[in-house]
Amino acid sequence: MGAEVVVEGLTKSFGRQAIWRDVSLTLPPGEVSVLLGPSGTGKSVFLKSMIGLLKPERGSCTINGVDIVRCSESKLYETRKLFGVLFQDGALFGSMNLYDNVAFPLREHTKKSETEIKRIVLEKLEMTGLAGADKKLPGEISGGMRKRAGLARALVLDPEIILVDEPDSGLDPVRTTYISQLFIDVNTQIDATFLIVTHNINLARTVPDNIGMLFRKELVMFGPREVLLTSEEPVVKQFLNGRMDGPIGMSEEKDSATMAAEKAMFEAGHHAGGVEDVRGVPPQMQPTPGLPERMGARRRQDRVMRNLHTLPPAAQEKVIESLSPEEQRHYGVHPHRLVGARQQPQQPPQAQYQGQPPSQHRGQLPADQVASMPQSGWTEPRARDPRQGGT
Numbered sequence: 588m589g590a591e592v593v594v595e596g597l598t599k600s601f602g603r604q605a606i607w608r609d610v611s612l613t614l615p616p617g618e619v620s621v622l623l624g625p626s627g628t629g630k631s632v633f634l635k636s637m638i639g640l641l642k643p644e645r646g647s648c649t650i651n652g653v654d655i656v657r658c659s660e661s662k663l664y665e666t667r668k669l670f671g672v673l674f675q676d677g678a679l680f681g682s683m684n685l686y687d688n689v690a691f692p693l694r695e696h697t698k699k700s701e702t703e704i705k706r707i708v709l710e711k712l713e714m715t716g717l718a719g720a721d722k723k724l725p726g727e728i729s730g731g732m733r734k735r736a737g738l739a740r741a742l743v744l745d746p747e748i749i750l751v752d753e754p755d756s757g758l759d760p761v762r763t764t765y766i767s768q769l770f771i772d773v774n775t776q777i778d779a780t781f782l783i784v785t786h787n788i789n790l791a792r793t794v795p796d797n798i799g800m801l802f803r804k805e806l807v808m809f810g811p812r813e814v815l816l817t818s819e820e821p822v823v824k825q826f827l828n829g830r831m832d833g834p835i836g837m838s839e840e841k842d843s844a845t846m847a848a849e850k851a852m853f854e855a856g857h858h859a860g861g862v863e864d865v866r867g868v869p870p871q872m873q874p875t876p877g878l879p880e881r882m883g884a885r886r887r888q889d890r891v892m893r894n895l896h897t898l899p900p901a902a903q904e905k906v907i908e909s910l911s912p913e914e915q916r917h918y919g920v921h922p923h924r925l926v927g928a929r930q931q932p933q934q935p936p937q938a939q940y941q942g943q944p945p946s947q948h949r950g951q952l953p954a955d956q957v958a959s960m961p962q963s964g965w966t967e968p969r970a971r972d973p974r975q976g977g978t
């Protein structure tokens with residue numbers, strides 16, 4: 588199972604420019620999470636901070652008991668081996684064919700024989716749909732293939748955590764869906780923890796188990812996908828719909844005068860952009876038929892059901908609707924049986940979501956259903972030692 592990543596109170600600035608402050612979230616082991624946010628909100632800076640390429644001033648990022656913000660260089664070196672990173676363009680060496688590109692980390696960081704390297708490289712090329720393309724140069728293949736080759740290379744050291752920066756950049760919508768399917772399939776096969784930074788709304792709505800969003804130099808939300816996808820927060824709704832109408836402006840947050848002037852313009856009939864009303868929680872993408880069950884999804888289901896009472900009611904409803912009748916019986920819940928807002932939902936000790944005003948809650952689970960949530964299916968993630976070797 589992939590490693591858990593616990594980020595607490597992380598704050599980063601460059602000189603006097605604050606990027607984000609007090610970011611706290613937990614990437615659950617083996618689950619797929621997406622980080623959204625308008626351009627320039629520091630998503631790439633967040634990824635770089637997670638692998639210790641940038642040093643936040645405050646806070647911690649703990650992986651297998653090692654805080655990579657404060658640890659020694661040698662610990663950082665060891666902990667970095669847990670990561671596989673897929674950069675926007677695949678970051679391939681243009682003069683090397685795909686085989687040598689994918690073999691590169693093995694030759695650099697391990698003492699494996701060429702026979703063993705060949706076995707691993709061909710396995711990862713096959714896993715990413717690139718069997719037979721090993722002799723091609725990066726310049727001879729499509730952008731989608733380059734990204735898949737970048738993923739193959741990120742997989743050769745058996746990472747526990749995979750960071751992906753804007754996998755859709757430069758790809759058409761169909762190829763973006765194919766690479767999304769690949770992420771789900773790879774997650775199924777190796778059970779690594781994924782964090783994907785993207786602006787692609789289709790991907791964000793259908794791929795991850797959890798979604799977070801950076802805005803106004805803060806993490807405005809992080810939690811199960813149903814929380815953000817049912818959120819009434821103006822910034823979330825505007826982002827999902829890609830409209831000009833809302834708090835996100837041309838470069839960052841709009842000031843109140845701009846907001847008021849634009850509001851008048853839109854009320855007078857000016858097109859705010861966006862062609863459809865994106866709302867709701869579509870079904871999540873599943874592993875390609877023939878692959879085994881995705882264990883991250885199984886663990887997430889138990890985790891979310893254990894904490895269901897801490898979620899906003901609209902999110903609770905969508906979680907319950909996503910369960911099969913057997914699963915609803917197993918967890919002792921029923922769709923469409925949320926009661927009115929007579930009781931306030933219990934607040935989690937450390938809320939992993941924010942921003943749902945109580946007035947927008949449509950109801951909550953009856954107390955008897957909350958009480959029947961099983962605790963037994965949940966396994967607390969166990970810390971494990973960083974690996975000593977390079978494999």
Ligand SMILES: Nc1ncnc2c1ncn2[C@@H]1O[C@H](COP(=O)(O)OP(=O)(O)OP(=O)(O)O)[C@@H](O)[C@H]1O
Pocket residue numbers: 601606624625626627628629630631632633
């Ligand atoms: N090494 C650096 N030194 C100084 N400023 C930096 C550095 N790296 C990033 N920044 C600044 O941090 C801010 C956030 O950049 P970042 O690339 O993380 O945003 P992003 O959310 O990933 O944007 P996009 O969605 O456009 O890729 C930007 O203003 C950028 O100029």
